[in-house]
Amino acid sequence: QVQLQQRGAGLLKPSETLSLTCAVDGGSFSGYYWSWIRQPPGKGLEWIGEINHSGDTNYNPSLKGRVTISVDTSRTQFSLNLNSVTAADTAVYYCASVDEDYWGQGTLVTVSS
Amino acid sequence: QAVVTQEPSLTVSPGGTVTLTCGTSTGAVTPGHYVYWFQQKPGQAPRTLFYDTRNKHSWTPARFSGSLLGGKAALTLSGAQPEDEADYYCLLSYTGARNWVFGGGTKLTVL
Numbered sequence: 001q002v003q004l005q006q007r008g009a010g011l012l013k014p015s016e017t018l019s020l021t022c023a024v025d026g027g028s029f030s031g032y033y034w035s036w037i038r039q040p041p042g043k044g045l046e047w048i049g050e051i052n053h054s055g056d057t058n059y060n061p062s063l064k065g066r067v068t069i070s071v072d073t074s075r076t077q078f079s080l081n082l083n084s085v086t087a088a089d090t091a092v093y094y095c096a097s098v099d100e101d102y103w104g105q106g107t108l109v110t111v112s113s
Numbered sequence: 114q115a116v117v118t119q120e121p122s123l124t125v126s127p128g129g130t131v132t133l134t135c136g137t138s139t140g141a142v143t144p145g146h147y148v149y150w151f152q153q154k155p156g157q158a159p160r161t162l163f164y165d166t167r168n169k170h171s172w173t174p175a176r177f178s179g180s181l182l183g184g185k186a187a188l189t190l191s192g193a194q195p196e197d198e199a200d201y202y203c204l205l206s207y208t209g210a211r212n213w214v215f216g217g218g219t220k221l222t223v224l
Binding site: 033037044045046047050058060061062094096098099100101103104105106 | 114149151153158159160161164170172200202204211212213214215216217218
């Protein structure tokens with residue numbers, strides 16, 4: 001049974017950097033793309049980006065320049081960094097393998113001064 | 114950035130049939146868009162219902178089916194159950210690469 005466990009800060013001030021990590025336990029880490037997806041309160045889903053075990057990345061063009069996704073294969077985990085956050089980045093952030101239907105528990109990140 | 118459109122809300126009677134659609138501002142949805150469908154219930158993470166247009170996960174109930182219909186992707190629910198009340202999202206890939214765009218979601222009410 002594959003489990004994705006998210007960790008990271010839930011409260012940020014404007015201009016700070018959002019950092020989240022997703023640890024993948026109990027299954028194969030290679031061969032999949034691992035994604036970050038977010039959902040502002042009461043709104044729909046937004047694809048942020050993805051990475052595979054080789055470190056190949058794809059990003060949402062609207063966030064490109066602010067977002068970095070990295071992978072640590074030795075620890076079977078991947079991370080999201082989003083810099084210069086504003087209130088518009090307030091959302092529940094999910095890590096996932098959408099192909100395999102593996103999802104993290106979600107992390108509410110609030111940006112407020 | 115392409116825009117992916119879904120019906121904001123739909124209602125279906127218990128036991129009834131409903132089709133949710135997913136269109137793109139770039140023209141017709143094709144197999145090259147590698148369509149995903151997700152179900153999300155309140156307070157929960159989404160779950161992947163379909164990948165590559167019509168391929169189900171092991172947990173996907175048989176009453177759901179995925180297809181391409183009239184230039185759009187379609188999610189058909191036949192024999193709606195109360196537990197199918199949820200938000201449904203489609204996800205499309207663009208430009209031959211892995212550039213993904215979500216639709217705005219459809220709130221499905223079973224009533």
